[in-house]
Amino acid sequence: MKIVFIGGGNMGRAMLSAILSEGLAAPQDIMVSDKNKEILKQLKQDFDVYITEENIEAVSRGDIVVLAVKPQNIDNVMAELKGRFNSGQLVLSIIAGRSIATLKQGLGYKTIIRAMPNTPAQIGMGMTVWTATEEITEKQRASVGSILKAMGRELYVTDEQYIDMATAISGSGPAYVFLFMQSLIDAAVDMGLPPDAARQLVLQTAAGSVEYAARSDKELAQLRQMVTSPGGTTAEALKIFEKDKFPELVKQAVAAAYKRAKELRS
Numbered sequence: 318m319k320i321v322f323i324g325g326g327n328m329g330r331a332m333l334s335a336i337l338s339e340g341l342a343a344p345q346d347i348m349v350s351d352k353n354k355e356i357l358k359q360l361k362q363d364f365d366v367y368i369t370e371e372n373i374e375a376v377s378r379g380d381i382v383v384l385a386v387k388p389q390n391i392d393n394v395m396a397e398l399k400g401r402f403n404s405g406q407l408v409l410s411i412i413a414g415r416s417i418a419t420l421k422q423g424l425g426y427k428t429i430i431r432a433m434p435n436t437p438a439q440i441g442m443g444m445t446v447w448t449a450t451e452e453i454t455e456k457q458r459a460s461v462g463s464i465l466k467a468m469g470r471e472l473y474v475t476d477e478q479y480i481d482m483a484t485a486i487s488g489s490g491p492a493y494v495f496l497f498m499q500s501l502i503d504a505a506v507d508m509g510l511p512p513d514a515a516r517q518l519v520l521q522t523a524a525g526s527v528e529y530a531a532r533s534d535k536e537l538a539q540l541r542q543m544v545t546s547p548g549g550t551t552a553e554a555l556k557i558f559e560k561d562k563f564p565e566l567v568k569q570a571v572a573a574a575y576k577r578a579k580e581l582r583s
């Protein structure tokens with residue numbers, strides 16, 4: 318399986334690294350095209366893959382062509398690549414907000430997968446939600462599924478609107494989690510804990526809670542109740558979260574992200 322990347326920045330690199338470490342392709346089966354010479358040089362040095370600055374040259378060499386440029390660059394890329402695809406090739410786009418209809422029209426090609434990964438993909442702990450056009454064969458779907466699995470978990474959806482919803486949850490989600498964690502660190506430091514200790518406590522509490530929830534067969538509400546003795550410290554803290562309508566605030570934030578995802582979709 319020959320894989321080509323148009324764009325070898327953060328996400329392209331994460332995907333490439335996952336593919337190689339899972340042994341899904343060998344370095345000689347991968348080519349990266351990028352406008353940034355430094356990025357290319359580093360990829361060559363780190364992974365010994367083929368590199369080029371010519372998108373058109375790259376596309377002719379891939380069974381799977383991954384589009385991993387920023388949204389503001391995709392229109393130029395599509396104009397350059399329109400009509401350059403041959404049957405049997407598959408386009409895998411991770412560009413936020415670009416619909417399958419836009420990609421089909423812009424590329425003049427129909428065999429397309431649209432995926433929404435998130436940043437933990439960079440350490441193989443990502444969550445990717447993806448969908449495909451009906452032209453995709455079972456074999457192609459399986460290949461892409463294994464590539465996305467190499468970056469963490471993947472979820473295939475049949476309805477493209479779930480991708481916009483996923484953007485507001487798993488795509489933006491790491492930022493929500495980081496915000497909550499930073500707020501907890503700041504509160505710990507305000508209370509008097511040394512910053513290093515505060516960071517360690519918060520990171521391990523978050524990691525442990527996530528793993529505990531994932532391994533447990535109990536609902537999240539039940540796990541929360543298990544930490545909360547009546548009249549105890551947790552109950553006091555939760556009262557404040559409830560009073561200030563924390564769940565409602567989260568809903569509003571997600572609704573705003575979803576609204577923006579729909580506004581940005583083209």
Ligand SMILES: NC(=O)c1ccc[n+]([C@@H]2O[C@H](COP(=O)([O-])OP(=O)(O)OC[C@H]3O[C@@H](n4cnc5c(N)ncnc54)[C@H](OP(=O)(O)O)[C@@H]3O)[C@@H](O)[C@H]2O)c1
Binds near residue numbers: 323324390414433435
């Ligand atoms: N980061 C995330 O959490 C996340 C999550 C989901 C989806 N995505 C999507 O992933 C895509 C890539 O994001 P990223 O963070 O990896 O971006 P990035 O680090 O900026 O990488 C994009 C690369 O493409 C290069 N490039 C620009 N124009 C090009 C062109 N015409 N032909 C070839 N290469 C070109 C850029 O070079 P220059 O630096 O010289 O411009 C850069 O090296 C985005 O569309 C984003 O929506 C990202």
